Amino acid sequence: MSDRASTEKSFNVLLEKYRTEILPIVLDEYSDMGEEDQSIVSRMNNFFCGLRLLVEFADVCESSFKRFEPSYNDGIDIGSETRPELKRFHIAESETLRLMRTCSKSFARGEDEKNGVYLSFTTFLTKIKRKNNILRFKHNRFNIIFLSLVSFLDKLSSNNETVVNFIIGEDTPFATILDPNDVVLMDLIEPNEELDPIVVSILKGLATSCSALIKRKVPEHLQGGRFWDPSESLRAEMASAMKHNKLPEFVFGQLDHLISFRPNASLLANEAYIMFTFNKTASWLKALPQEDFDKYMDESRKEGKVIRSKFRKRTKEIAEERLKSQRLKKKQLDRLESERIKKAENIANEMCYYGL
Numbered sequence: 601m602s603d604r605a606s607t608e609k610s611f612n613v614l615l616e617k618y619r620t621e622i623l624p625i626v627l628d629e630y631s632d633m634g635e636e637d638q639s640i641v642s643r644m645n646n647f648f649c650g651l652r653l654l655v656e657f658a659d660v661c662e663s664s665f666k667r668f669e670p671s672y673n674d675g676i677d678i679g680s681e682t683r684p685e686l687k688r689f690h691i692a693e694s695e696t697l698r699l700m701r702t703c704s705k706s707f708a709r710g711e712d713e714k715n716g717v718y719l720s721f722t723t724f725l726t727k728i729k730r731k732n733n734i735l736r737f738k739h740n741r742f743n744i745i746f747l748s749l750v751s752f753l754d755k756l757s758s759n760n761e762t763v764v765n766f767i768i769g770e771d772t773p774f775a776t777i778l779d780p781n782d783v784v785l786m787d788l789i790e791p792n793e794e795l796d797p798i799v800v801s802i803l804k805g806l807a808t809s810c811s812a813l814i815k816r817k818v819p820e821h822l823q824g825g826r827f828w829d830p831s832e833s834l835r836a837e838m839a840s841a842m843k844h845n846k847l848p849e850f851v852f853g854q855l856d857h858l859i860s861f862r863p864n865a866s867l868l869a870n871e872a873y874i875m876f877t878f879n880k881t882a883s884w885l886k887a888l889p890q891e892d893f894d895k896y897m898d899e900s901r902k903e904g905k906v907i908r909s910k911f912r913k914r915t916k917e918i919a920e921e922r923l924k925s926q927r928l929k930k931k932q933l934d935r936l937e938s939e940r941i942k943k944a945e946n947i948a949n950e951m952c953y954y955g956l
Contacts, residue, residue, distance in 0.1 A: 608848050616644045645838045653817050660809040665694035668805050673796070707734045733784050763800045763807075851878070868911045 620642045624630045630638065678695065679699075680686040705712040707721045709732075720730045778785060820826045830838070851874060858870040876882070885893055 612644070612646050613847065619644060640833075640837065643837070645834070645841050647838075647841055653813075656813055656817070657810055660813050661806050662694055662697055663803045664809040664886070665696045668802055669695050672801075703734055704736055707732065708736045711736045731783070735859070736802070760800060760804075763803050764796070766803065867915075868908065 614848075623638075624641060627641070630641070633641070679698070706716055707718055708716070709718050709722075711718070718732075725732050778789070780786065815822065818825075819830075822828060854874050855870055858865065858873065859867070862870075885896070888896070
């Protein structure tokens with residue numbers, strides 16, 4: 601298992617390509633295998649960590665709130681946004697998120713010791729026999745914003761009856777029995793004639809955004825995807841797949857450490873060091889007969905020149921691609937700036953012609 605970062609996706613592609621290239625060398629019976637068997641032993645089944653997907657649910661929910669709020673408020677600023685000196689602080693977040701953050705800073709334990717009123721608020725709640733359920737905003741942003749709508753998002757985004765039933769707790773994504781002792785949950789699902797119509801519109805927007813995110817991020821696990829209905833042979837292949845992404849994280853972490861620890865060493869040398877150590881090559885070499893040991897050492901010395909040549913070629917190609925990408929980006933920025941200037945000139949000309 602690995603992360604969904606583009607670097608690790610590229611790493612997986614390179615690793616599978618490397619595996620395919622060395623199999624004929626390290627596997628004696630590889631050439632005698634059929635085409636299907638060669639494909640099976642060459643293939644690497646890799647899963648991606650789903651944590652990032654869960655975090656992105658919070659991001660799409662936040663974006664959905666930002667789209668909903670201007671239309672609901674008819675474009676009118678509310679709260680601190682009405683003050684020009686404070687409005688610039690709220691450009692990047694929705695009013696809903698700002699309300700959550702403000703409540704957390706005011707009433708959550710340890711969030712804002714200087715300006716918060718956690719102790720006074722908790723004392724007041726204790727007096728009326730209530731519990732302070734407000735969490736810290738830091739480290740809990742995902743927990744506060746994200747609401748699990750995974751299994752019936754499409755239905756929720758188009759069916760008002762489903763949305764209403766979901767709001768009052770009669771229809772849930774999973775077959776989960778609601779805990780009647782959960783005070784917060786019971787308050788949330790209690791019918792409210794004033795707020796429920798607003799929540800219906802919000803939930804439909806959230807469901808649409810979350811559904812699009814799932815379809816974009818995990819198509820391999822949806823209907824028609826590679827892992828939707830895996831065959832028995834594929835299940836057998838995936839039996840050894842790691843259920844965590846510690847391995848790639850370890851490799852990239854070690855590489856990052858070596859680059860900073862010995863900056864004069866080449867990237868190729870650092871990569872070779874990691875592979876040599878992680879694969880326990882030294883122990884394997886010591887166990888070889890002297891004749892085989894000498895043979896492999898001679899071959900590795902000869903192959904070193906080829907590897908270094910390939911590495912330099914690949915490094916050059918990467919540099920050229922980066923330069924190409926930078927030029928393309930600069931061209932796009934120049935085009936946008938040209939359009940902006942042209943638009944400003946047109947506005948100025950119209951103002952001069954028609955007047956204010």
